[in-house]
Amino acid sequence: MTESELLQVIEQAATEGWTKLDLSGKNLTALPPEIGKLTQLKKLILGKYEYDEDGSFVDIIGNKLTALPKEIGLLNQLEELLIIDNQLSSLPSKIGQLENLQSLHLSRNQLSSLPAEFGLSYQIPHLPGNYIAPQLLNIDQPEYNWEKSHNLILRYEYDFMPKGILTRFIVETHPWIEQQKLVWRSGVVLNKDETRAEIIENYNQQEIKVRLWGNRKRELLAVVTYELEKIHRSFERLQYQTMVPCNCEECAVSENPYAYPLENLRKRLNKGIYKIECENSYEKVDVRRLIDDVNLSPQPDYRQSQFQYTPLQRELESEREINLTVNIHNDNQAKLTSEIKNMNSDQSRKVVIGRDATNIGPGAFNLGEISGTVANTINQLPASPELDKPGIKELLEQLKAAIESEPNLSDDDKATALEQVQALAEAGQNPKEGAMQKVAKTAILVFKGIVAGLPTAAKLAETGKTLVPMIAKIFGL
Numbered sequence: 001m002t003e004s005e006l007l008q009v010i011e012q013a014a015t016e017g018w019t020k021l022d023l024s025g026k027n028l029t030a031l032p033p034e035i036g037k038l039t040q041l042k043k044l045i046l047g048k049y050e051y052d053e054d055g056s057f058v059d060i061i062g063n064k065l066t067a068l069p070k071e072i073g074l075l076n077q078l079e080e081l082l083i084i085d086n087q088l089s090s091l092p093s094k095i096g097q098l099e100n101l102q103s104l105h106l107s108r109n110q111l112s113s114l115p116a117e118f119g120l121s122y123q124i125p126h127l128p129g130n131y132i133a134p135q136l137l138n139i140d141q142p143e144y145n146w147e148k149s150h151n152l153i154l155r156y157e158y159d160f161m162p163k164g165i166l167t168r169f170i171v172e173t174h175p176w177i178e179q180q181k182l183v184w185r186s187g188v189v190l191n192k193d194e195t196r197a198e199i200i201e202n203y204n205q206q207e208i209k210v211r212l213w214g215n216r217k218r219e220l221l222a223v224v225t226y227e228l229e230k231i232h233r234s235f236e237r238l239q240y241q242t243m244v245p246c247n248c249e250e251c252a253v254s255e256n257p258y259a260y261p262l263e264n265l266r267k268r269l270n271k272g273i274y275k276i277e278c279e280n281s282y283e284k285v286d287v288r289r290l291i292d293d294v295n296l297s298p299q300p301d302y303r304q305s306q307f308q309y310t311p312l313q314r315e316l317e318s319e320r321e322i323n324l325t326v327n328i329h330n331d332n333q334a335k336l337t338s339e340i341k342n343m344n345s346d347q348s349r350k351v352v353i354g355r356d357a358t359n360i361g362p363g364a365f366n367l368g369e370i371s372g373t374v375a376n377t378i379n380q381l382p383a384s385p386e387l388d389k390p391g392i393k394e395l396l397e398q399l400k401a402a403i404e405s406e407p408n409l410s411d412d413d414k415a416t417a418l419e420q421v422q423a424l425a426e427a428g429q430n431p432k433e434g435a436m437q438k439v440a441k442t443a444i445l446v447f448k449g450i451v452a453g454l455p456t457a458a459k460l461a462e463t464g465k466t467l468v469p470m471i472a473k474i475f476g477l
């Protein structure tokens with residue numbers, strides 16, 4: 001798009017009061033100050049990730065902007081600003097003053113710092129260059145409908161509730177935020193396969209309330225409890241109770257059912273006591289069913305085993321990883337993360353959230369260990385019955401070897417690639433099962449993302465081209 005064409009579009013948008021303007025993929029090298037006229041604008045796209053209908057990553061469409069005009073600070077209504085895949089080395093500080101701005105996407109740029117106005121922003125783990133700034137999130141809960149019957153409810157009560165639990169939860173579960181909109185400073189609504197989960201932090205009551213609705217609510221609750229528990233564990237000596245709602249006739253239809261501390265229920269089971277009396281209805285209810293209703297383990301033994309690692313959990317983690325792999329090329333990443341860490345060093349104002357930013361990806365890992373685990377899982381797969389035709393086991397063995405011997409891959413990327421092989425090997429036990437096909441599809445996408453970052457002559461790129469379609473075929477993809 002030429003400069004005069006761009007000016008024309010801006011003029012038209014200003015006259016007609018557009019609220020959204022998508023300028024991605026227009027080969028732009030500069031944005032004229034006239035952009036400041038678009039005071040109605042709520043969403044401005046200068047570069048984006050493209051997804052297909054089922055939400056799978058397709059492509060990255062950016063521009064060649066090296067700077068933004070300060071007039072961008074005039075866009076008072078702006079809620080979303082996407083500048084993915086450009087060549088920005090800095091941002092005008094005015095951006096930090098846009099009061100309505102709720103999300104800012106900066107990945108794939110050459111930023112070495114963020115304006116000081118972003119002192120309280122958090123980089124999304126696995127998503128370098130993307131930030132959630134809680135001070136930019138709305139304080140008020142947005143309006144939305146909630147079907148109140150047939151809910152699954154769980155509550156956490158804290159003796160002393162540390163700040164930041166919910167922000168971290170939002171960061172970890174962001175791929176499933178409903179329309180990427182139902183999120184505010186103290187709450188979020190997740191939506192996965194038409195099942196909704198509402199998680200609200202109430203600081204005054206020192207509690208987090210979870211309610212779910214939809215067909216897969218038990219499965220989605222398992223993801224919510226898993227993610228919350230992960231955060232709980234990162235606080236030393238955090239004291240809290242998991243409150244399990246009563247399911248007696250009266251409570252089952254109530255929005256405020258009586259609730260039992262999970263630990264008490266487990267103690268009862270341990271002593272062989274299987275009934276408990278509801279304090280609302282005085283009805284006797286079955287302890288095992290109470291625990292089973294919220295999909296938690298009846299085992300009293302400590303936290304690790306309480307929370308289940310489910311296929312849905314893996315899906316969430318893969319979606320976070322996809323974002324990681326498409327972001328691999330920001331050369332200044334190391335510098336950027338260290339600067340953000342410095343900006344966050346003022347502990348009185350800031351909370352460091354998520355994993356250590358230098359540890360993006362599989363976390364603290366040992367490549368040899370991962371390799372051993374993957375080899376083990378592959379070994380459990382059935383060998384191909386035909387000598388000259390490799391099956392899933394043989395294909396994954398080849399893929400694993402190719403990843404490990406690829407000199408162009410960093411250890412981080414190797415670990416991520418091997419994790420995909422691990423997912424494929426696990427899914428390969430039941431390759432025709434819907435949930436497993438989904439896992440495989442995501443793993444393949446992530447793997448392709450990693451390979452896309454390699455020079456075309458790289459051996460893994462070559463091998464991948466042959467192996468990946470054969471593997472996909474086994475899963476019927």
Ligand SMILES: [Zn+2]
Nearest residue numbers: 246248251278
């Ligand atoms: Zn009851």
